[in-house]
Amino acid sequence: MIHLNDIQKTYEIGKHPFTVIKGMNLKIPKGEFVAIMGPSGSGKSTLLQLLGGLDSPTNGEIFIEKTNIPSLSEKELTYFRRRNIGFIFQNYQLLPTMTVAENIAFPMEAEGISKSKQKRRTAELVQAVDLEDKINFFPSQLSGGQQQRVSIARALAMNPPLVLADEPTGNLDRKRGTEILNLLDRLHREIGLTIVMVTHDPYAARFAERILLLKDGEIQSDSRLAEGVEDHVMENLLAKLNA
Template sequence: MITVQDVSKVYSLESGDFYALKNNNIHIQKGEFVAIMGPSGSGKSTLLQLLGGLDLPTSGEIIVDGVHLHELNEKELTHFRRTKLGFVFQNYQLLPMMTVGENIALSLSANNASKTEIKKTVQQLISDVNLEGKESQFPSQLSGGQQQRVAIARALAMKPKLILADEPTGNLDQKNGEDILKLLSKLNKEEQITIVMVTHDLQAAQVADRIITVRDGLIVEEGRKGGFKHETVANRMA
């Protein structure tokens, strides 16, 4: 599903080159739920942006669902993100002047779906995330947990094979955070959607099948349920 091969991301600063990521290799299978952890500035969010085609690596290659991202132009990258991926962010990124239903329908409208298809899909997604009766409300009328559910429904609108979630519980209290994690886990198990989630919360990461730890731009630790194994990038094979 996802292959990261010898990927580095370098930013040129006045003080010299800064390596946000250094020659990393990862392989994520279809249907996996992977959590990426690491301290602030470690490179975990940079990695997520590269997986989503929001940025391109300085060197190396990223392949998502058979698509070589470096071969796409900007128009093709936009189409790739709209049709293959669903994004969920810490701050929800809902449009405040649009209703719940309109926010969920954004990608469908952008891809010229019919009004009938949009209505049917929005109604189904609202039911899936337990927001019945909220379709005509605005984001400001919802709790943080409800807004994140809208964001997840929006991410699901184009039936993506992959969801990229950047600190999806970061702005939520414990109860709402747990509810969002249960929803993501359900989508992973029942719909076989691959999920890659950046989180600083070890408890949140426990819902994943695998935890990848990034420090100073390097993948230094990788674990599956039942224990961790320590690896250096130099001896790790994709």
């Protein structure tokens, strides 16, 4: 699904180059749920932006479904993202003047999909995220957890094989956050969705199968988690994170 080959990302800050990602190599198989953790400035958000084609590497290759996305033109990249990558953001990024149904259908509208197909797919998705009774509500009429469920449904509108989630529970309390994590875990298991999630929360990371710890632009630890991971495993990972 994902193959990073010697990725580097350097920004020019004044006259001084600052390298955020340092020669990173990574493979993520299809259908895996991966959590990315790391201290502030470790490069985790930059890595997610590179995976989503929202930023370009200074050097290296990023293959998603065998397509080297840095080699695409802007038009080709936009088309590729719409078809292959769903995005879930911490602040939901819903359009406030659109209803739940209209927000979910927005990617399909941009793709020129017929109204009848949009309606059928939207109906499937509101059922999947348990918001059938809120389909005509506006974002301001929803709780934070409900808004994030709309964001997840919108991310799945084009049935992408990959979903990138940036702190999806960051603005939610533990109860609502757990609901979102359970939903992502269910979608991952039921439809084989590949999920890459940036999080600072060890509790959220437990829902993943694999945890990448980043520090200073490099992968410090790459751990696979068994279901029902024991506390000492997470404690060891956090000790590495804070070292």
